[in-house]
Amino acid sequence: xxxxxxxxxxxxxxxxINASLYxxxxxxxxxxxxxxxVYGMINGIEGFLDGQMMDMKPLEASGELNLIRTTPxxxxxxxxxxxxxxLEDPLYPKLFEKLAEYEIGYFFYIGGNDSMDxxxxxxxxxxxTGSDVRFIGIPKTIDNDLVLTDHTPGYGSAAKYVxxxxxxxxxxxxxxxxxxxxxxxxxxxxxxGWLTAASVLARKYRGDNPxxxxxxxxxxxxxxxxxxxxxxxxxTANLVVCISEGINDGNGTFICESAGDIGVDTxxxxxxTGSGKYLENxxxxxxxxxxxxxxxxxxxxCSSSMLSGADLDEASAAGAYGVRAALAGETGRMVxxxxxxxxxxxxxxxxxxxxxxxxQEKTVPLSWITKGGSxxxxxxxxxxxxxIQGEVKxxxxxxxxxxxxxx
Amino acid sequence: xxxxxxxxxxxxxxxxINASLYxxxxxxxxxxxxxxxVYGMINGIEGFLDGQMMDMKPLEASGELNLIRTTPxxxxxxxxxxxxxxLEDPLYPKLFEKLAEYEIGYFFYIGGNDSMDxxxxxxxxxxxTGSDVRFIGIPKTIDNDLVLTDHTPGYGSAAKYVxxxxxxxxxxxxxxxxxxxxxxxxxxxxxxGWLTAASVLARKYRGDNPxxxxxxxxxxxxxxxxxxxxxxxxxTANLVVCISEGINDGNGTFICESAGDIGVDTxxxxxxTGSGKYLENxxxxxxxxxxxxxxxxxxxxCSSSMLSGADLDEASAAGAYGVRAALAGETGRMVxxxxxxxxxxxxxxxxxxxxxxxxQEKTVPLSWITKGGSxxxxxxxxxxxxxIQGEVKxxxxxxxxxxxxxx
Numbered sequence: 001x002x003x004x005x006x007x008x009x010x011x012x013x014x015x016x017i018n019a020s021l022y023x024x025x026x027x028x029x030x031x032x033x034x035x036x037x038v039y040g041m042i043n044g045i046e047g048f049l050d051g052q053m054m055d056m057k058p059l060e061a062s063g064e065l066n067l068i069r070t071t072p073x074x075x076x077x078x079x080x081x082x083x084x085x086x087l088e089d090p091l092y093p094k095l096f097e098k099l100a101e102y103e104i105g106y107f108f109y110i111g112g113n114d115s116m117d118x119x120x121x122x123x124x125x126x127x128x129t130g131s132d133v134r135f136i137g138i139p140k141t142i143d144n145d146l147v148l149t150d151h152t153p154g155y156g157s158a159a160k161y162v163x164x165x166x167x168x169x170x171x172x173x174x175x176x177x178x179x180x181x182x183x184x185x186x187x188x189x190x191x192x193g194w195l196t197a198a199s200v201l202a203r204k205y206r207g208d209n210p211x212x213x214x215x216x217x218x219x220x221x222x223x224x225x226x227x228x229x230x231x232x233x234x235x236t237a238n239l240v241v242c243i244s245e246g247i248n249d250g251n252g253t254f255i256c257e258s259a260g261d262i263g264v265d266t267x268x269x270x271x272x273t274g275s276g277k278y279l280e281n282x283x284x285x286x287x288x289x290x291x292x293x294x295x296x297x298x299x300x301x302c303s304s305s306m307l308s309g310a311d312l313d314e315a316s317a318a319g320a321y322g323v324r325a326a327l328a329g330e331t332g333r334m335v336x337x338x339x340x341x342x343x344x345x346x347x348x349x350x351x352x353x354x355x356x357x358x359x360q361e362k363t364v365p366l367s368w369i370t371k372g373g374s375x376x377x378x379x380x381x382x383x384x385x386x387x388i389q390g391e392v393k394x395x396x397x398x399x400x401x402x403x404x405x406x407x
Numbered sequence: 408x409x410x411x412x413x414x415x416x417x418x419x420x421x422x423x424i425n426a427s428l429y430x431x432x433x434x435x436x437x438x439x440x441x442x443x444x445v446y447g448m449i450n451g452i453e454g455f456l457d458g459q460m461m462d463m464k465p466l467e468a469s470g471e472l473n474l475i476r477t478t479p480x481x482x483x484x485x486x487x488x489x490x491x492x493x494l495e496d497p498l499y500p501k502l503f504e505k506l507a508e509y510e511i512g513y514f515f516y517i518g519g520n521d522s523m524d525x526x527x528x529x530x531x532x533x534x535x536t537g538s539d540v541r542f543i544g545i546p547k548t549i550d551n552d553l554v555l556t557d558h559t560p561g562y563g564s565a566a567k568y569v570x571x572x573x574x575x576x577x578x579x580x581x582x583x584x585x586x587x588x589x590x591x592x593x594x595x596x597x598x599x600g601w602l603t604a605a606s607v608l609a610r611k612y613r614g615d616n617p618x619x620x621x622x623x624x625x626x627x628x629x630x631x632x633x634x635x636x637x638x639x640x641x642x643t644a645n646l647v648v649c650i651s652e653g654i655n656d657g658n659g660t661f662i663c664e665s666a667g668d669i670g671v672d673t674x675x676x677x678x679x680t681g682s683g684k685y686l687e688n689x690x691x692x693x694x695x696x697x698x699x700x701x702x703x704x705x706x707x708x709c710s711s712s713m714l715s716g717a718d719l720d721e722a723s724a725a726g727a728y729g730v731r732a733a734l735a736g737e738t739g740r741m742v743x744x745x746x747x748x749x750x751x752x753x754x755x756x757x758x759x760x761x762x763x764x765x766x767q768e769k770t771v772p773l774s775w776i777t778k779g780g781s782x783x784x785x786x787x788x789x790x791x792x793x794x795i796q797g798e799v800k801x802x803x804x805x806x807x808x809x810x811x812x813x814x
Binding site: 012013043071072073074077078079080160163164165167168169171172174175176201202204294295297298299301302303304305306308385388389390391393396398399400401403405 | 419420450478479480481484485486487567570571572574575576578579581582583608609611701702704705706708709710711712713715792795796797798800803805806807808810812
């Protein structure tokens with residue numbers, strides 16, 4: 001009997017998590033000699049437990065499957081659901097009964113750290129109980145913080161969005177260039193500064209904005225920051241500064257928490273002020289210059305307007321590679337990228353032990369952070385540039401990007 | 408003696424203000440039988456008064472002129488400078504001496520209401536003193552609030568950015584679709600709701616997000632808003648609401664001012680809370696659902712990622728038409744668009760009296776606002792759809808959009 005494939009998406013959206021879904025489904029449908037059908041789980045493992053699934057095959061004929069490839073966000077819906085730590089928990093036999101009921105032999109989960117934790121637990125439970133269901137993780141995160149892979153699908157497009165958006169913000173800031181001003185851009189990243197580091201790519205020439213860039217990897221000192229800003233304003237009248245949302249004092253206290261006990265709204269609730277807003281007020285008070293802060297917000301992770309061709313292709317290829325690995329007998333593995341040596345950019349696709357990956361975090365090497373934590377070095381630029389290459393023409397209708405959605 | 412052309416940009420940036428600059432310069436260079444040279448004023452009339460100008464001709468050979476066409480923001484820099492009300496002010500003779508010194512016969516100013524005020528005053532002063540310098544305004548504003556023209560260059564691209572971004576935010580919001588949530592998107596527009604209205608185009612199907620849309624044209628009642636949100640959550644678990652930054656109580660008090668006296672930062676300063684943030688706190692307190700607010704911020708006006716082909720072409724054509732009008736003897740006029748009757752979209756280019764335009768504001772017709780001020784009707788959709796058509800391939804280098812800049 002041919003076993004079936006099931007695939008799910010978990011965690012936050014990215015621009016290409018659906019390209020990985022496309023890759024899994026496309027490859028599985030193409031292997032009908034070995035695969036008896038392809039299911040998608042609605043809202044990840046949480047939905048699957050409730051029996052929420054869909055048959056992916058009909059999407060092929062309707063053309064929806066091709067559209068899914070360039071649709072941002074999670075087509076199947078997502079969840080943030082942590083499986084019980086103890087493999088003795090009654091949830092596991094229940095879950096494996098469901099897998100058996102639907103004749104599932106191959107389980108693919110597209111996500112970040114937490115999703116790899118799910119793959120780890122399920123594959124260990126399978127091993128423990130002698131189940132032959134195979135579990136493969138497909139990496140996904142704009143944070144680029146998964147270990148044992150050169151980078152993660154989703155990062156390239158988010159990095160391209162950040163770099164081009166910051167370049168445009170630099171233009172916006174310099175329009176009235178006869179007065180000094182500071183623009184603080186807050187970029188996603190609680191613990192890893194990969195996405196904020198990508199703002200360095202926005203520079204059109206040496207010395208261009210963003211002149212200052214701060215990541216969570218190094219301790220952030222507000223006094224040092226003020227000195228940096230003051231010095232930079234001597235050279236650049238309209239200064240753009242990029243910061244990670246997660247900049248902290250080096251002892252785990254986020255900078256935005258410094259302001260947390262002050263602002264109180266109409267209802268007596270704390271006004272949760274972001275790091276950018278906090279620094280905006282600090283610069284206003286201490287340096288007395290015109291200042292504004294901009295939060296890039298969710299479009300960093302869900303915009304298709306700056307899709308990286310490289311990222312899109314790699315995300316799809318990662319999904320397809322995962323299916324081939326499972327069919328070849330692998331389980332408890334995550335698809336990973338290994339960068340080929342040499343000048344020209346190229347990747348080898350491999351798999352790595354998911355247990356070594358889950359619940360770990362890869363941060364930006366400290367040697368890539370320069371000028372006392374206020375700039376990014378050339379090593380990062382060499383690393384990141386290939387990941388944002390290639391433009392993608394997203395299908396459009398009536399002047400707007402056309403996206404797939406579940407009806 | 409052949410007179411020279413001078414062109415300036417004023418007010419906030421748009422995605423296509425440089426396309427109008429391109430249009431003026433391109434047409435002027437092509438008319439060398441009548442035009443003795445083309446200057447750009449750096450930072451508008453304010454820079455011109457300081458003698459800050461550049462020769463535009465060399466940009467043609469270097470290829471920079473073509474690049475300017477798709478570069479967002481003001482290539483020449485901008486200003487917010489109001490000429491004196493009294494034409495007796497000594498500034499006027501000083502300014503006209505400068506025009507004479509540089510042998511300028513044709514003056515073009517690309518901007519919104521305030522810029523048309525400049526064109527009005529200069530042309531009236533010329534008339535009063537018998538100067539033969541001709542003054543023409545080229546419209547520009549994402550706000551779309553200029554009278555006597557069907558729409559303004561800059562609006563189409565900003566509307567396309569808003570619609571596609573809100574569509575993506577809707578996807579982001581619906582990823583975890585098993586829990587109720589509210590996402591409030593704050594869009595630019597202090598007095599006119601044109602840009603916020605464009606969020607209605609984000610809907611992929613009837614009833615899709617954004618389900619609720621509020622413009623500054625109608626009085627905003629927080630209690631009514633809460634009822635709207637509560638009702639809408641019954642149908643749409645992950646609700647997206649779009650609001651203009653300028654929503655107000657109908658008596659000129661902005662909603663964001665309601666919170667203004669509450670939040671105080673570390674330095675005892677008022678925390679200037681936007682309308683979105685204010686409503687976020689209101690929903691949290693009163694309805695107890697998961698809620699977040701997103702400010703689209705400056706990229707609405709300065710992003711080239713969602714350039715409308717129609718907007719880009721019209722902006723450039725408006726600049727060229729202005730040059731032809733001036734050479735034909737017109738002055739004190741603004742280039743305007745008249746929509747051709749009939750099903751198919753088409754424009755006639757005309758000029759209108761700039762004195763009738765400056766310091767006026769065109770708002771969204773009240774009959775286009777539906778459901779008690781919480782939705783936008785089909786008339787608007789018919790009006791706006793042609794303005795966002797056409798994709799533009801922005802030149803790129805190293806994976807990022809390539810922009811022109813003054814060296």
